[in-house]
Structure formats: structure tokens, C-alpha cells
Amino acid sequence: MSAMIQVEVVYALPQRQEVVTVKLPEGASARQAVEASGLLEKYPDIELDRRNKLGIYAKLVKADAEVRDRDRVEIYRPLIADPKAVRKKRADEGKVMKKGGGSAEEEA
Structure with missing residues (x-):
């Protein structure tokens, strides 16, 4: 056994x-x-x-x-959104990212 x-x-x-x-x-x-x-x-x-x-x-x-x-x-589980595509979309929109996620404008 x-x-x-x-x-x-x-x-x-x-x-x-x-x-x-x-x-x-x-x-x-x-x-x-x-x-x-x-x-x-x-x-x-x-x-x-x-x-x-x-x-x-x-x-x-x-x-x-x-x-x-x-x-x-x-x-x-499968991803809901492709992380690379999300980052590219943010970059295309001209958003500046702060360290740790979220946009830098939210801090101000």
C-alpha cells in the first residue's frame, strides 16, 4: 500500500x-x-x-x-482585464500614476 x-x-x-x-x-x-x-x-x-x-x-x-x-x-480565476491593456489605456489618456496605484491628481 x-x-x-x-x-x-x-x-x-x-x-x-x-x-x-x-x-x-x-x-x-x-x-x-x-x-x-x-x-x-x-x-x-x-x-x-x-x-x-x-x-x-x-x-x-x-x-x-x-x-x-x-x-x-x-x-x-481568469483575469477580468488585461493589466497591460489597462496601463496602456491610462498612458494614452495622459494620466500620471503615483507609486502604489491610483492617479497622482487624487493626492492633491
């Missing part, structure tokens, strides 16, 4: 975070951890093959990446 490992699976929503702890056999993949968590059934909008990416401790991984004991598998 193979050893069992414990893995956390996390899905962050705008208002809260779902954290599920699962026990898996050694050598399990990130996809298997997500499937075992039950989050795919609870949140049908999660699409691992198309929209959502996976990570382990904030580092992107493929769904077939092997997880280790006490890893934290994170399900990332």
Missing part, C-alpha cells in the same frame, strides 16, 4: 476563499487533488482544461504536476 499525503486545495472567490484538505496517494497530480476536493462539483464554472490555471504556492503548474505532502494547490 502506498503512503498517503495531505494536500490543501484553494479556490479564491471575490468575497471569500474555499479551502479543502484532501488525502491522496503519493504520486497524485494537481488535477487529482482538485477532483478529490469536490470544488469542481460545487463550482461548475471551474474549467481546468480551458479557463482556469493551477498553481502550487503561487507558482503555475500543469494539471499533471505531481503534488507533495502539505502542498497547497491553488485554482486561479
Whole structure:
């Protein structure tokens, strides 16, 4: 019998975070951890093959990446807006940015 490992699976929503702890056999993949968590059934909008990416401790991984004991598998939601496009739009509008975000005019 193979050893069992414990893995956390996390899905962050705008208002809260779902954290599920699962026990898996050694050598399990990130996809298997997500499937075992039950989050795919609870949140049908999660699409691992198309929209959502996976990570382990904030580092992107493929769904077939092997997880280790006490890893934290994170399900990332797609971005609403492209950060590069937002910065370009602000630059085109001539807004001056202050350090930390927001426009510099707001401080005055």
C-alpha cells in the first residue's frame, strides 16, 4: 500500500476563499487533488482544461504536476482585464500614476 499525503486545495472567490484538505496517494497530480476536493462539483464554472490555471504556492503548474505532502494547490480565476491593456489605456489618456496605484491628481 502506498503512503498517503495531505494536500490543501484553494479556490479564491471575490468575497471569500474555499479551502479543502484532501488525502491522496503519493504520486497524485494537481488535477487529482482538485477532483478529490469536490470544488469542481460545487463550482461548475471551474474549467481546468480551458479557463482556469493551477498553481502550487503561487507558482503555475500543469494539471499533471505531481503534488507533495502539505502542498497547497491553488485554482486561479481568469483575469477580468488585461493589466497591460489597462496601463496602456491610462498612458494614452495622459494620466500620471503615483507609486502604489491610483492617479497622482487624487493626492492633491
